[in-house]
Amino acid sequence: MKLTIERAVLLKALGHVQAVVERRNTIPILSNVLIQASGDHARLTATDLDMEIVEEAEARVEREGQATAPAHTLYEIARKLPEGADVTLEIGGDDPRLFLSAGRSKFHLPSLPPGDFPVMPAEDLEVSFSLPAEDLARLIDKTRFAVSTEETRYYLNGIHMHPAEREGRKVLRAVATDGHRLALAEADQPGNAGDMPAVIIPRKPIGELRRLLEDLDGDVEMSVSEGKIRFQLGAAVLTSKLIDGTFPDYERVIPRGNDKILRVDRAPFAQAVDRVATISQEKSRSVKLSLSDSNLVLAVNNPESGTASEELSADYSSEDLSIGFNARYLLDVAAQIVGDEAIFEFADSASPTRVTDSGDPNAEYVLMPLRV
Structure with missing residues (x-):
């Protein structure tokens, strides 16, 4: 694999995906980002097994292929490279390491086999719909402060999202509670959202989703099943498992x-x-x-x-x-x-x-x- 990518483009993509990677991992491959080069783009993927972020970025691909590299190290290198630099990433031949060069800067980074990188299995997400990014950001902002951090009450460790009706108006509702306080917000119900199951989106994906929304204008494509949720945000795709539990009957406490x-x-x-x-x-x-x-x-x-x-x-x-x-x-x-x-x-x-x-x-x- 050999590709050249603008430093700003690489930094933006790495900034989105590397946040998923935990600082301490018992599984070494989970500390890495998967880089796949083909056509005229590079595809970067990071996962913690419960959540996956994939982002595509424009690149000049000289040799198609794939490699993995330590996510946080790669991000820090890209962050410290001079603005406007072209970054070349290359792996192949007898050296198992990933070679990175930009101007006079050169790095050799350890690389693990791409075949070991876990890919979140694709499954049929039955319900899909689009909603404005600003609506989704508002639902998150109005409720996430009330999400519980108490691990024993795992079913409260996320935002409960479901279609609802208020005074004859169809809405998409987000609710969070930690047992001491409750927050509820609604937005106009988009497209097929009335068919989505009630879901609980975990706290960590909510945080990453909110960060991705900061760079997005336009609509977000949401796809939902009983066990997973996927958000298409421009060039980035965030997929996450959902909390397998029953959210309490919050209407009773309002x-x-x-x-x-x-x-x-x-x-x-x-x-x-x-x-x-x-x-x-x-x-x-x-x-x-x-x-x-x-x-x-x-x-x-x-x-x-x-x-x-x-x-x-x-x-x-x-x-x-x-x-x-x-x-x-x-x-x-x-x-x-x-x-x-x-x-x-x-x-x-x-x-x-x-x-x-x-x-x-x-x-x-x-x-x-x-x-x-």
Whole structure:
């Protein structure tokens, strides 16, 4: 194999695929990227056995073939080469190593047999549809902060995506929860999305998908089956196994009848929470909200660090209420609100609170209170 590729093109492709590769691997071949040269392009593939990213890049191919090389090392070399350089990758003859040259820079990298590289088996992904990249990015951004990191509750370690209907409108819905908070976002249901099964997309592929979306304008082609999901994003294709589990009945925990309504300006509220939380206990980071007529007081009482309080004007006219929340959770929700106001719907100090966005009717959040 011998090919020449522009440094910027190689760097972009490696930047996309090498992120899949774990820093520590018990299987050596999984530390490598597979490079396949044919026609007028190079095809780069990386996998961790649960997820695979493939990207095609334009290249001048002198000799077709394939090779593997350490993914992170190759990426670091490409990153440090001068802008505008042409990079030649070559393997063959008696030297089993991959030879890389760019100008006066030359590297010999260890290479493992391409035949050992695991390829994710192709399977029939029954449902395919396209949706705007900005819609998919929004569904991810609005929900992924609530994904659980608790491995024992593996079925919460991803975003639950499924077709749904709200007030006669067909939507594609994304939901995430860690048992303490819940985030839900919707987008108009595209094409055949109504036929897709309900799936749980794992946390790691979600992160990689969001990175790929940053470089994409236009539509994403999604293909789904019971066990796998594939995203075609321009020259890149991300394929991932799905979480084999049942997502809980989240509708049951979304309160619809809470009658105590607080409207508060989002930015001053988030800043006040951040300030008073400075002295909260690191473990619970609890902040107490005390509501009375047109008034909101945020308070923290930490026996070791002292106390803090801040008063805000707010639109509230129900009976007085005191309720506590994790400060980090309040800030995470506030960060997703695009409108000027955050709208809190309370029942009492021990029941779930629903939060909505004055600027986005297609997103909502649920927070479980803390004892304070």
